[in-house]
Amino acid sequence: MAVKSNDKAKITRRNFFKGSTLVMIGGAIASGAASVPVLRSEEPLLRPPGALDEDLFLASCIKCGQCLQVCPPKVIMLAKINQGFGLGTPYIVPREGACILCRGLPCVLACPTGSLNHDISEGSEAEMGLAVVSRPETCLSIKGENDLVYELVNLSDSDQLADSEKLKKILLRLIGKLTPDELDQWKKKWAFDEISVNTIPQILAKLNKENISWLVDFAEGTLQAAQACQICLETCPIKEENPIVFETRQDAETDRDYVTPVVQKTCVGCGVCEMECPTPAPSITIMPRLKWKEGAA
Numbered sequence: 224m225a226v227k228s229n230d231k232a233k234i235t236r237r238n239f240f241k242g243s244t245l246v247m248i249g250g251a252i253a254s255g256a257a258s259v260p261v262l263r264s265e266e267p268l269l270r271p272p273g274a275l276d277e278d279l280f281l282a283s284c285i286k287c288g289q290c291l292q293v294c295p296p297k298v299i300m301l302a303k304i305n306q307g308f309g310l311g312t313p314y315i316v317p318r319e320g321a322c323i324l325c326r327g328l329p330c331v332l333a334c335p336t337g338s339l340n341h342d343i344s345e346g347s348e349a350e351m352g353l354a355v356v357s358r359p360e361t362c363l364s365i366k367g368e369n370d371l372v373y374e375l376v377n378l379s380d381s382d383q384l385a386d387s388e389k390l391k392k393i394l395l396r397l398i399g400k401l402t403p404d405e406l407d408q409w410k411k412k413w414a415f416d417e418i419s420v421n422t423i424p425q426i427l428a429k430l431n432k433e434n435i436s437w438l439v440d441f442a443e444g445t446l447q448a449a450q451a452c453q454i455c456l457e458t459c460p461i462k463e464e465n466p467i468v469f470e471t472r473q474d475a476e477t478d479r480d481y482v483t484p485v486v487q488k489t490c491v492g493c494g495v496c497e498m499e500c501p502t503p504a505p506s507i508t509i510m511p512r513l514k515w516k517e518g519a520a
């Protein structure tokens with residue numbers, strides 16, 4: 224029977240992919256590929272959004288690199304020989320560049336086999352893994368420290384003043400956090416007409432060891448008391464889904480109250496929190512493929 228024109232319209236790209244995915248995965252299973260014992264890497268790799276279960280993923284991914292080519296922040300890499308049987312399969316190292324869950328998930332759309340599942344279209348469906356506060360001993364929230372003060376202190380103690388991209392990022396956030404009165408104090412001290420996003424180049428030009436020290440004291444006086452670090456939540460691309468909540472707990476040994484990030488089931492494991500965590504080794508890290516369990520956090 225001929226296909227009517229409005230039936231044709233229903234054959235969307237996604238439906239087409241769904242069909243071809245089933246055929247490819249079916250083929251892989253029929254040929255035994257999916258049941259071939261696979262040599263995995265020692266550490267599970269963080270796969271792009273929507274990756275099928277690892278065995279099916281390894282059996283169906285044709286290593287074409289299409290996902291990598293369409294990824295706007297270019298965070299997808301292809302596995303090397305020392306990473307197991309999945310040579311050439313796509314993975315992400317969040318600390319070096321996390322998945323930002325871009326609108327429409329272009330990597331998923333580009334995958335010709337459905338190894339990145341075409342049934343998903345939103346970042347909130349990505350199911351890559353789960354964030355875990357793996358180094359609570361360094362987490363600034365638990366220690367009661369403000370992240371901007373921490374970063375400014377580190378800058379004043381190091382040669383990173385030359386890293387203007389890092390400085391710009393810190394200044395942008397600092398300006399965004401200060402009240403109009405606090406911005407006025409800074410303006411007067413540095414004899415500026417304005418302190419804003421537009422004046423970042425002038426601020427950068429004036430930043431030397433002495434001025435950074437003043438800025439550290441200033442930030443300590445304003446931000447430190449206001450709030451401890453919540454960068455992982457602030458930078459999370461799906462923060463409206465509450466993937467992290469901050470809970471007050473009590474240290475059983477010292478009776479000290481502290482505030483800790485607690486990961487919720489809405490976390491999809493994109494890794495932005497790991498990338499942005501300001502501690503030298505990230506205090507929060509992604510466990511690829513890990514599923515959330517009630518009470519596990």
Ligand code: SF4
Binds near residue numbers: 271294295331
């Ligand atoms: S959703 Fe993530 S992995 Fe996919 S294209 Fe965007 S940044 Fe890259």
Ligand code: SF4
Binds near residue numbers: 364484501
């Ligand atoms: S970003 Fe989150 S995990 Fe990292 S130090 Fe801040 S509160 Fe802790």
Ligand code: SF4
Binds near residue numbers: 493
């Ligand atoms: S908490 Fe947010 S930023 Fe971190 S992995 Fe989960 S979804 Fe991504």
